[in-house]
Amino acid sequence: MSAQPGAVIPVIRVMRPSDLDAVTAIEQRTYEYPWGRGIFSDCLMADYLCVVLDSGTDLIAYAIVSIAAAEGHILNLCVDKNMQHRGYGQQLLDYALDYARHKCIKRLFLEVRPSNEAAIILYTRAGFNSLGVRKGYYKATGGNEDALVLVHEFSSD
Numbered sequence: 528m529s530a531q532p533g534a535v536i537p538v539i540r541v542m543r544p545s546d547l548d549a550v551t552a553i554e555q556r557t558y559e560y561p562w563g564r565g566i567f568s569d570c571l572m573a574d575y576l577c578v579v580l581d582s583g584t585d586l587i588a589y590a591i592v593s594i595a596a597a598e599g600h601i602l603n604l605c606v607d608k609n610m611q612h613r614g615y616g617q618q619l620l621d622y623a624l625d626y627a628r629h630k631c632i633k634r635l636f637l638e639v640r641p642s643n644e645a646a647i648i649l650y651t652r653a654g655f656n657s658l659g660v661r662k663g664y665y666k667a668t669g670g671n672e673d674a675l676v677l678v679h680e681f682s683s684d
């Protein structure tokens with residue numbers, strides 16, 4: 528699909544403190560149990576990889592990846608509710624995978640709700656495999672929901 532003449536192509540750039548209101552607003556309308564602003568602020572302070580997909584007028588999506596030694600963890604990957612299924616999640620995931628490769632990471636982990644079909648399809652298509660289950664990891668209506676732990680092994684690329 529080619530862009531219309533004069534159309535702005537969204538760019539991935541580093542998240543800034545001035546993005547926190549917009550990022551928190553996307554988080555609030557997209558997740559049932561959203562992170563608060565303070566968690567994003569802590570991620571910036573912690574020097575995690577924090578990136579946004581910026582249309583030039585609005586933020587569309589963001590991703591946060593922590594790296595420690597030779598292992599990384601996708602802590603959040605979120606596309607604004609009204610902008611999903613247009614390839615933006617894939618674009619940010621590809622960016623995170625390239626970043627991890629560049630940092631010579633051996634394994635990239637993430638947790639996902641077993642009920643999150645779209646995310647599981649996205650991740651498994653990108654080469655993530657199931658590693659196990661974290662019992663009761665997520666809040667859920669009427670109790671807790673387990674997390675599937677997925678891993679991408681770069682040595683097998």
Ligand SMILES: CC(C)(COP(=O)(O)OP(=O)(O)OC[C@H]1O[C@@H](n2cnc3c(N)ncnc32)[C@H](O)[C@@H]1OP(=O)(O)O)[C@@H](O)C(=O)NCCC(=O)NCCS
Nearest residue numbers: 604605606611612613614615616617638639645646648649
């Ligand atoms: C999961 C999420 C990041 C996917 O991003 P997205 O921009 O909607 O997905 P993309 O358009 O890049 O889709 C990439 C692939 O994922 C799969 N996919 C995405 N949305 C899907 C849906 N609603 N149903 C089924 N498959 C879906 C498809 O395989 C798709 O490829 P295709 O378009 O060739 O069929 C996005 O839905 C989201 O932000 N959800 C809320 C937050 C969240 O759950 N984040 C993940 C936490 S672990």
